[in-house]
Amino acid sequence: MKTDPGKPIRPARRVAGVTYAVRDVVVLADRVARSGKKMFYLNIGDPNKFDFATPPHIVEAICRALRDNKNSYSPSSGIEEAREAIRAEAGRRGIGSIRDIFVTTGATEAIDICFTALADEGENVLIPVPGYPTYNAILTKLGVESRPYFLDESHGWQPDLDDIREKIDSRTRAIVLINPNNPTGAFYDRDTVAALAGLAAERKIVLFSDEIYDRLLLDDREYVSPASLDPSAPVVTLNGMSKNYLAPGFRVGWGIISGGSAALGEYVEAVNKLLRARLCANHPEQWAIKPALEGDQSHLQEVVAKLTRRRDLMMELLNAEEGISCVRPEGAFYAFPRARIAGSDREFCEALLRETGVVVVPGSGFGQPPESGHFRVVFLPPEEIMREACEKIAGFYRTLAAGG
Numbered sequence: 384m385k386t387d388p389g390k391p392i393r394p395a396r397r398v399a400g401v402t403y404a405v406r407d408v409v410v411l412a413d414r415v416a417r418s419g420k421k422m423f424y425l426n427i428g429d430p431n432k433f434d435f436a437t438p439p440h441i442v443e444a445i446c447r448a449l450r451d452n453k454n455s456y457s458p459s460s461g462i463e464e465a466r467e468a469i470r471a472e473a474g475r476r477g478i479g480s481i482r483d484i485f486v487t488t489g490a491t492e493a494i495d496i497c498f499t500a501l502a503d504e505g506e507n508v509l510i511p512v513p514g515y516p517t518y519n520a521i522l523t524k525l526g527v528e529s530r531p532y533f534l535d536e537s538h539g540w541q542p543d544l545d546d547i548r549e550k551i552d553s554r555t556r557a558i559v560l561i562n563p564n565n566p567t568g569a570f571y572d573r574d575t576v577a578a579l580a581g582l583a584a585e586r587k588i589v590l591f592s593d594e595i596y597d598r599l600l601l602d603d604r605e606y607v608s609p610a611s612l613d614p615s616a617p618v619v620t621l622n623g624m625s626k627n628y629l630a631p632g633f634r635v636g637w638g639i640i641s642g643g644s645a646a647l648g649e650y651v652e653a654v655n656k657l658l659r660a661r662l663c664a665n666h667p668e669q670w671a672i673k674p675a676l677e678g679d680q681s682h683l684q685e686v687v688a689k690l691t692r693r694r695d696l697m698m699e700l701l702n703a704e705e706g707i708s709c710v711r712p713e714g715a716f717y718a719f720p721r722a723r724i725a726g727s728d729r730e731f732c733e734a735l736l737r738e739t740g741v742v743v744v745p746g747s748g749f750g751q752p753p754e755s756g757h758f759r760v761v762f763l764p765p766e767e768i769m770r771e772a773c774e775k776i777a778g779f780y781r782t783l784a785a786g787g
């Protein structure tokens with residue numbers, strides 16, 4: 384049979400709007416790196432690419448699992464030992480009314496499954512802007528509207544609760560809370576978290592509480608999970624091994640569904656149908672969950688101390704530059720500076736990369752307007768590298784501002 388070699392395979396329309404700026408910049412970065420330029424990767428939210436390593440007892444737990452031939456499929460919701468450890472950890476956080484706990488291939492898979500089980504085309508989910516782009520990517524794929532609620536830079540990137548209230552309508556199915564936030568590093572206090580939990584309970588919408596950075600708080604703050612504040616609120620609490628336990632490559636995360644039982648029964652079953660349909664999460668890696676949650680936590684002190692020093696240095700260097708300003712992050716390892724520029728954030732970031740080898744992610748990749756001049760940087764690199772990178776950003780900006 385003759386086929387037409389020129390006829391392209393048409394991809395599904397649902398993929399057309401899917402973008403993920405954090406990885407999209409890598410294409411140009413690779414090209415610049417191949418030219419031999421010294422590179423400064425401030426784009427990667429992966430601690431293990433810098434001087435952070437998975438604690439040995441966690442690595443050993445997986446080696447043991449592999450040696451013990453724990454290489455079968457696991458139960459679809461995850462191994463019992465891990466689910467019990469997650470339940471105990473949730474208990475320590477004060478989360479009651481737990482309806483279900485499941486282990487996934489990274490928190491990302493939990494987000495995908497929980498949205499797929501919840502929202503139909505034509506419905507909407509409120510997402511923070513600026514915010515982590517996976518939420519938008521998954522909702523776009525599902526044909527569900529991502530409805531932005533804006534974080535206020537002049538108030539330390541805190542959410543505006545009135546704005547959120549106004550944006551909820553009869554087709555709103557969920558609100559996403561990312562605390563601490565990626566890309567701003569902002570931390571939300573008890574009152575804000577309580578207000579969001581109350582809103583979810585009152586309006587019968589699901590609050591997705593993304594707590595993936597909950598142990599990376601830089602200023603001695605107390606973490607509060609919304610699910611611990613209002614047991615009637617329908618909440619999906621998301622967490623995992625990637626950030627707190629320095630193991631993004633394990634691809635291990637989890638979800639906890641909690642809240643009033645009558646409201647959540649059918650939803651829990653819908654989530655479980657999808658969990659069964661994809662068999663299970665990575666099995667050997669699940670054996671690291673209990674040792675991580677219940678074993679030695681001393682790495683956290685070291686990580687937080689390093690991140691605090693690096694955050695302080697980055698703030699000092701960036702905020703010293705006339706025309707660049709940055710709200711001080713209080714958690715995670717991201718900062719979201721703003722440069723007073725004439726063109727788009729993308730042009731700025733691409734020119735910065737080509738000229739200096741410094742890789743940052745344009746703010747529009749997190750939903751910011753392109754003309755606002757925001758970009759995301761990580762403060763994961765060692766001080767001497769970060770100092771050099773920040774000096775390059777400042778030097779490039781000065782030349783640009785001078786019309787060069």
Ligand SMILES: Cc1ncc(COP(=O)(O)O)c(C=O)c1O
Pocket residue numbers: 428488489490491492515561564565593595622623624625631634635636
């Ligand atoms: C806010 C947020 N949620 C989830 C993830 C992804 O988590 P995982 O590696 O468990 O899929 C990230 C990764 O950067 C993130 O920043």
